[in-house]
Every structure is written in structure tokens, then in C-alpha cells.
Amino acid sequence: MxxxxxxxxxxxxxxxxxxxxxxxxxxxxxxxxxxxxxxxxxxxxxxxxxxxxxxxxxxxxxxxxxxxxxxxxxxxxxxxxxxDWDRRYRIMRLHSAAHIMEYFLHKVFGPLERVGSRVDERKDRSDYAYEGRLDPVKLKEVEELCNKFIAEGHEIRVETPPDRPGFRVWRCAGIEMPCGGMHVKNTREIGRIRLKRRNPGRGVERVETYLVD
Ligand SMILES: [Zn+2]
Missing domain, CATH: 2.40.30.130 (Elongation Factor Tu (Ef-tu); domain 3)
Known part of the structure; x- marks a missing residue:
């Protein structure tokens, strides 16, 4: 091991x-x-x-x-x-940004079924796909909420609950998501983000999260 x-x-x-x-x-x-x-x-x-x-x-x-x-x-x-630290650090920023995006996406749109997720620096974005339709005006609102939250400088921790060895949970300002990935320590490290919506078909919409820098 x-x-x-x-x-x-x-x-x-x-x-x-x-x-x-x-x-x-x-x-x-x-x-x-x-x-x-x-x-x-x-x-x-x-x-x-x-x-x-x-x-x-x-x-x-x-x-x-x-x-x-x-x-x-x-x-x-x-x-x-x-x-390759430059690459990994961008991935950490993109991955943390994706969790924040998803949190506010659910706040604005209500429950959505996630059907895919990918954090890939080759495309320099994280892609999360959902079933249904995403209204662009409401997605803009999600982007604004994310950027406000990110700028507030919240601490991010990845922890293993004592009763669940091997399991990891991403925690930030009371938000919790199961995740074993790599993350920055503070939302401020992410900087500003931009969200784009794509429709790859089959009733699925993709939210692309980009770093603005
Ligand atoms: Zn994750």
C-alpha cells in the first residue's frame, strides 16, 4: 500500500x-x-x-x-x-470552485440530478453536468453568489469523520460535500470564476466553471 x-x-x-x-x-x-x-x-x-x-x-x-x-x-x-505544481494548483482551485458552484446552483435552482463531473486542467475548467434545463439568467445569479462567497475568504478543510475511516468530506463555511479530491485552504485562493452553460443534448446541461485570470 x-x-x-x-x-x-x-x-x-x-x-x-x-x-x-x-x-x-x-x-x-x-x-x-x-x-x-x-x-x-x-x-x-x-x-x-x-x-x-x-x-x-x-x-x-x-x-x-x-x-x-x-x-x-x-x-x-x-x-x-x-x-507539476502549477498544473496541480490550478486543478485545486478549479475543484474547490466546482463545489462552491454546485452549492449555489442547488440554492438557486433547487435539487438537480448530477450526471457527471470532471476537473481537467487541459480544458482549464471543471465540468459538472445535470439533468434538466438551466435558465441563463439564474445561472448568472449563481455566478454572482459564488464570486461574493469566494471573495469572503472562507476556510476549506477536507476531513475524515472519526467513524468513517477512508471517507473524506469537503467542508467550507457550514457546507459539506463528500470528496476525496485536492483543494485549496481558503476560497480567496480561487479568485474570480465565470460560469458557462452548454447543452450537449439528451436532456443534459453542463455547467463549466472557469478561473478568471
Ligand atoms: Zn470534489
Whole structure:
């Protein structure tokens, strides 16, 4: 089982680790702060030593780092590792923004069935999809409520309830959502956001959350 440093400190960018297993371009370390794809959030990229990590996935209890190409690493090697922090930090901002968006979306529109979620820095936005129709005027209202709330500088915490080991809940100013993803510590770090609505069809509407900067 990989020690998951990203849950001990979501702001960790660098660490040292011991190689546990190598299989082609797949590398498993004894510990890592590379976040593996999950909960709608893409996997981290970065470097193990000088070797480029292009994706990270969770397989069972092990975090698997996917290198760009096979590298001469072997079990027992000590390696210096670092994640692509600029990319990850944008993902953290986008992911926290998405939860705030969803909270105010429900406040303004009432209950909506979420049918998909994705936080992907390649598109530089988070996409949450819902069943039904979203009125653009009301969505503008959601955007204004989000930006006001974000600017107020609320603390964000990701906690594990004592009675539910392995489960994580995102908490901010009394709002709670189950989430195992990576988040900023204060809403102010998100900055301003912009919401866009798309209709990909099949009775589904997508809310795209963008960072304005
Ligand atoms: Zn989340």
C-alpha cells in the first residue's frame, strides 16, 4: 500500500521515496504526493528523478505513476520526485470552485440530478453536468453568489469523520460535500470564476466553471 502524502499535505510539491516496483513505464513508490485520478479529478503529472510522469492512477491500494517512456529504475532506488505544481494548483482551485458552484446552483435552482463531473486542467475548467434545463439568467445569479462567497475568504478543510475511516468530506463555511479530491485552504485562493452553460443534448446541461485570470 502506497503512503498517500497528498492526504497529509495537499500543498506538498516535492518528496523523496523508494522505488517499490517497476513494470515497463509503470512505477510504484513507497510513498507519493502524486494524486491519482479519482472523484472526477485528473491524475497528477511531474517527475520521478529526471523521468517525466504523464499520468497517475490508483490501482487497488497502490498509486501507479505512468512514465512517458520506460526508465532504468529498479526496486530499492531512492528517488527525488516533484509534481507539476502549477498544473496541480490550478486543478485545486478549479475543484474547490466546482463545489462552491454546485452549492449555489442547488440554492438557486433547487435539487438537480448530477450526471457527471470532471476537473481537467487541459480544458482549464471543471465540468459538472445535470439533468434538466438551466435558465441563463439564474445561472448568472449563481455566478454572482459564488464570486461574493469566494471573495469572503472562507476556510476549506477536507476531513475524515472519526467513524468513517477512508471517507473524506469537503467542508467550507457550514457546507459539506463528500470528496476525496485536492483543494485549496481558503476560497480567496480561487479568485474570480465565470460560469458557462452548454447543452450537449439528451436532456443534459453542463455547467463549466472557469478561473478568471
Ligand atoms: Zn470534489
Amino acid at each position: 502506497t503512503r498517500k502524502l497528498y492526504y497529509e499535505d495537499m500543498y506538498m510539491r516535492e518528496f523523496e521515496a523508494t522505488v517499490v516496483k517497476v513494470d515497463g513505464s509503470r512505477v510504484i513508490l513507497d510513498q507519493t504526493c502524486f494524486y491519482p485520478e479519482g472523484g472526477g479529478q485528473v491524475g497528477d503529472t511531474g517527475w520521478i528523478g529526471e523521468y517525466r510522469v504523464v499520468d497517475t492512477q490508483l490501482e487497488g491500494d497502490e498509486v501507479v505513476h505512468y512514465l512517458e517512456k520506460p526508465a532504468p529504475l529498479k526496486p530499492g532506488d531512492r528517488v527525488k520526485c516533484r509534481i
